[in-house]
Amino acid sequence: MDLALTADQETLREVFADFFASEAGPDRARAAEPSGFDSRSWERLLETGAPGMGLPESAGGGGASLGDLGVVAEELGAAIAPLPLVEHAVAGRLLAATGACSEPVAEGSDIATLALRPARDGICHLVPAGAVARHVVALDGDRLVLSSSGAPGVALGNHGCLPLAHRSIDGATVLLEGPGAHAAFDRALDEWRTLTAAALVGIGRTALDLGVEYAKERHQFGKPIGAFQAVQHLLADLPGLVDGARLLSAKAAWAGDSDLDSSNGVIDPGSNDITDFATLAGMALVFAGEAATTTTDRSLHVHGGYGFAEEYDIQLFYRRARAWALVLDDPARECRRIADLLLATSEDAA
Amino acid sequence: MDFSLSPGAADFRDEVRAFLDAHLTDEIIATMHRTGTFNDKGFNGALADSGLLAGAVPGYGDRDPIELYVLFNELEKAGAPYDGLAVTMLVAGVINAVGTDFQREHVLAKLLTGRFNCCLGYSEPDHGSDVAAITTRAVRDGDQWVINGQKMWTTMAHESDWVILLTRTDPDVPKHKGLTMFLVPMDTPGIEVQPVPTMATERTNATFYDEARIGDEWRLGEVNGGWSVMGVALAFERGVMGGTNPAVPLLRHVRAWAGGAPSPDGGLMIDDPLLRERIARTAIANQVSQLLTLRAAWIAATGGLPGLEGSMAKLYATDRYQQAVGWFQQMAGADGLLDFDTDGAAADGWIDYDARHSPVTTIYGGTTEINRNNVAERHLGLPRAR
Numbered sequence: 001m002d003l004a005l006t007a008d009q010e011t012l013r014e015v016f017a018d019f020f021a022s023e024a025g026p027d028r029a030r031a032a033e034p035s036g037f038d039s040r041s042w043e044r045l046l047e048t049g050a051p052g053m054g055l056p057e058s059a060g061g062g063g064a065s066l067g068d069l070g071v072v073a074e075e076l077g078a079a080i081a082p083l084p085l086v087e088h089a090v091a092g093r094l095l096a097a098t099g100a101c102s103e104p105v106a107e108g109s110d111i112a113t114l115a116l117r118p119a120r121d122g123i124c125h126l127v128p129a130g131a132v133a134r135h136v137v138a139l140d141g142d143r144l145v146l147s148s149s150g151a152p153g154v155a156l157g158n159h160g161c162l163p164l165a166h167r168s169i170d171g172a173t174v175l176l177e178g179p180g181a182h183a184a185f186d187r188a189l190d191e192w193r194t195l196t197a198a199a200l201v202g203i204g205r206t207a208l209d210l211g212v213e214y215a216k217e218r219h220q221f222g223k224p225i226g227a228f229q230a231v232q233h234l235l236a237d238l239p240g241l242v243d244g245a246r247l248l249s250a251k252a253a254w255a256g257d258s259d260l261d262s263s264n265g266v267i268d269p270g271s272n273d274i275t276d277f278a279t280l281a282g283m284a285l286v287f288a289g290e291a292a293t294t295t296t297d298r299s300l301h302v303h304g305g306y307g308f309a310e311e312y313d314i315q316l317f318y319r320r321a322r323a324w325a326l327v328l329d330d331p332a333r334e335c336r337r338i339a340d341l342l343l344a345t346s347e348d349a350a
Numbered sequence: 351m352d353f354s355l356s357p358g359a360a361d362f363r364d365e366v367r368a369f370l371d372a373h374l375t376d377e378i379i380a381t382m383h384r385t386g387t388f389n390d391k392g393f394n395g396a397l398a399d400s401g402l403l404a405g406a407v408p409g410y411g412d413r414d415p416i417e418l419y420v421l422f423n424e425l426e427k428a429g430a431p432y433d434g435l436a437v438t439m440l441v442a443g444v445i446n447a448v449g450t451d452f453q454r455e456h457v458l459a460k461l462l463t464g465r466f467n468c469c470l471g472y473s474e475p476d477h478g479s480d481v482a483a484i485t486t487r488a489v490r491d492g493d494q495w496v497i498n499g500q501k502m503w504t505t506m507a508h509e510s511d512w513v514i515l516l517t518r519t520d521p522d523v524p525k526h527k528g529l530t531m532f533l534v535p536m537d538t539p540g541i542e543v544q545p546v547p548t549m550a551t552e553r554t555n556a557t558f559y560d561e562a563r564i565g566d567e568w569r570l571g572e573v574n575g576g577w578s579v580m581g582v583a584l585a586f587e588r589g590v591m592g593g594t595n596p597a598v599p600l601l602r603h604v605r606a607w608a609g610g611a612p613s614p615d616g617g618l619m620i621d622d623p624l625l626r627e628r629i630a631r632t633a634i635a636n637q638v639s640q641l642l643t644l645r646a647a648w649i650a651a652t653g654g655l656p657g658l659e660g661s662m663a664k665l666y667a668t669d670r671y672q673q674a675v676g677w678f679q680q681m682a683g684a685d686g687l688l689d690f691d692t693d694g695a696a697a698d699g700w701i702d703y704d705a706r707h708s709p710v711t712t713i714y715g716g717t718t719e720i721n722r723n724n725v726a727e728r729h730l731g732l733p734r735a736r
């Protein structure tokens with residue numbers, strides 16, 4: 001049991017907090033709207049090695065764990081950096097697992113992404129980073145395929161200004177077939193859930209800070225609005241949500257790094273023992289999405305009319321808090337999927 | 351981060367689970383709900399005899415403090431009567447932190463046998479959240495103290511051998527500065543205990559102090575230093591010693607019920623998509639509550655005093671527990687209204703029970719509003735509202 005970051009992770013956190021703040025912070029996110037991608041920041045990111053840090057060393061990567069990537073993802077979310085690092089990291093790891101990770105992908109000069117939904121009639125819909133990624137890894141029936149048709153460059157206009165695009169998988173190469181294809185894809189999707197959850201924690205963290213700062217500065221009726229108990233209580237529930245989401249996404253990353261799957265992880269809701277990666281990854285995304293949604297909701301409200309104004313940053317966080325999670329699916333459907341995992345084991349196990 | 355229990359803590363958890371399998375009978379659980387007394391001296395004694403209480407006192411001994419969390423978390427999840435034990439061990443922790451050798455020898459040692467109980471005498475009829483305003487008086491008379499006043503909500507007073515009693519010793523200074531804590535033997539002449547029944551069967555008490563006389567050896571901490579003793583007691587109470595996983599047994603009961611209950615729409619309730627969604631949401635909330643509690647325990651284990659982290663765990667866990675109870679009560683429909691003693695009750699009456707019990711969880715141990723005030727002021731650094 002150790003709930004602290006390792007010394008290396010502390011360093012990682014500091015380095016990337018600085019990097020995102022100076023190279024890809026909310027101002028850059030604002031400037032990158034509506035496409036949701038800042039190519040110059042991405043060029044700078046390549047210099048840090050971040051795009052390949054999560055690849056095994058054998059694939060030319062940095063050998064970082066999901067836990068390490070989660071630390072970076074939280075900082076990315078805290079700055080709402082307009083960079084598809086989560087998608088690229090997850091797709092790169094999946095490609096490496098099938099022996100198909102090219103050098104440009106490992107470096108990041110070629111962006112790769114994961115289609116979250118299987119292809120339908122040769123098209124993957126609403127692929128995150130689909131507008132900017134040259135490579136898309138997708139599930140097509142029983143086949144895991146790689147399509148390298150190049151980035152369209154144009155994003156579908158959307159709530160969170162994400163670089164979303166529909167992508168054709170015409171002419172894609174087959175990486176894996178059969179149950180192995182599904183298993184590899186599911187693992188990658190759970191990694192995406194885990195890291196997206198971590199990024200949402202970052203969104204919640206900054207949104208809370210923005211709300212608290214504003215409540216200390218803004219005066220009405222002769223005092224800071226943060227002195228009104230109604231305002232205090234809106235904010236006081238939030239640190240528990242943000243910290244809880246961080247712990248849950250870190251636990252999911254830990255389970256993923258420890259290779260705890262249905263064969264050796266525990267799924268026992270009756271005694272609240274869960275160590276199975278897939279279950280925890282699903283839980284982390286649902287909860288972090290909810291925590292970020294509630295946090296941005298309340299923080300925006302505390303800003304009064306200014307919260308609604310384009311000029312203030314909180315609205316950038318508000319829209320992304322919703323979009324980053326919903327790009328996968330309705331959380332209620334995610335919950336039903338989690339229930340299938342929770343209820344698959346017999347009750348006697350409890 | 352590493353979320354696995356250390357081998358020692360994992361062994362300890364297995365020992366606690368084995369103990370519960372062997373000793374926590376349906377009869378003990380039924381008795382607790384029939385009497386409203388969530389304390390079983392035989393069960394507590396057996397826990398002590400099995401060596402499982404050695405690490406149960408916060409800050410005491412050389413056991414891994416995570417054991418404290420593991421013990422109370424397992425007791426809570428199993429639905430065991432642990433309220434009396436938790437309070438007793440908390441008082442043991444306070445005695446360990448601020449008590450005298452006399453108190454360690456005459457009280458702490460006995461508490462570790464599991465055969466004695468303590469209760470908390472803070473709240474009064476007119477002073478609850480504003481507990482520093484209490485008026486029960488202790489007046490010095492030579493090397494004795496004479497106590498007069500009334501306490502309210504003194505849960506377990508009828509089971510207890512000692513009460514830690516917050517008294518006013520100086521009415522002429524600001525309220526926090528005139529308080530003194532005592533460890534009062536419950537057999538002191540002049541103490542009367544009257545039951546206060548509640549809507550969830552659990553029993554609490556009003557306690558009356560009429561010229562109750564005790565020696566100065568029962569004073570806990572400094573004269574007029576009662577508020578700092580309260581600070582220690584509250585930090586132990588919030589979060590770490592149970593109370594943050596009440597929806598775990600709820601979920602178990604709901605699942606067992608739904609697996610056999612026909613749905614009015616056909617099929618079984620366990621196949622109802624909305625119920626499944628809510629089961630998952632409750633399981634997620636249970637994980638988060640556990641992690642927030644674990645964090646508080648881990649801070650304690652690494653030498654800190656996790657007051658605010660405990661407040662966060664309590665705020666979150668109790669809110670979600672009430673939400674879950676509301677969902678499941680509605681989804682059980684009319685059968686969910688039936689109680690423990692009635693045939694056909696959904697989840698054998700547990701839904702009715704949780705719906706009765708859950709409101710108190712955002713009131714006792716510091717209300718939700720008081721915990722929010724603490725987080726707002728001391729964690730977020732917002733200006734004082736009052």
Ligand SMILES: Cc1cc2nc3c(=O)[nH]c(=O)nc-3n(C[C@H](O)[C@H](O)[C@H](O)COP(=O)(O)OP(=O)(O)OC[C@H]3O[C@@H](n4cnc5c(N)ncnc54)[C@H](O)[C@@H]3O)c2cc1C
Nearest residue numbers: 470471472473477478479503504505554713714715717719
């Ligand atoms: C079953 C049960 C067992 C208990 N066991 C014990 C025990 O063993 N020992 C013990 O000493 N006490 C015990 N208590 C008492 C408990 O700690 C108090 O009930 C609690 O602290 C609230 O005090 P009160 O009931 O006087 O409510 P009040 O303080 O009168 O509060 C009423 C309402 O006003 C709100 N409020 C009060 N002040 C503020 C504020 N500053 N800002 C915003 N809102 C505020 C509260 O949140 C609450 O909603 C128990 C209570 C119950 C119901």
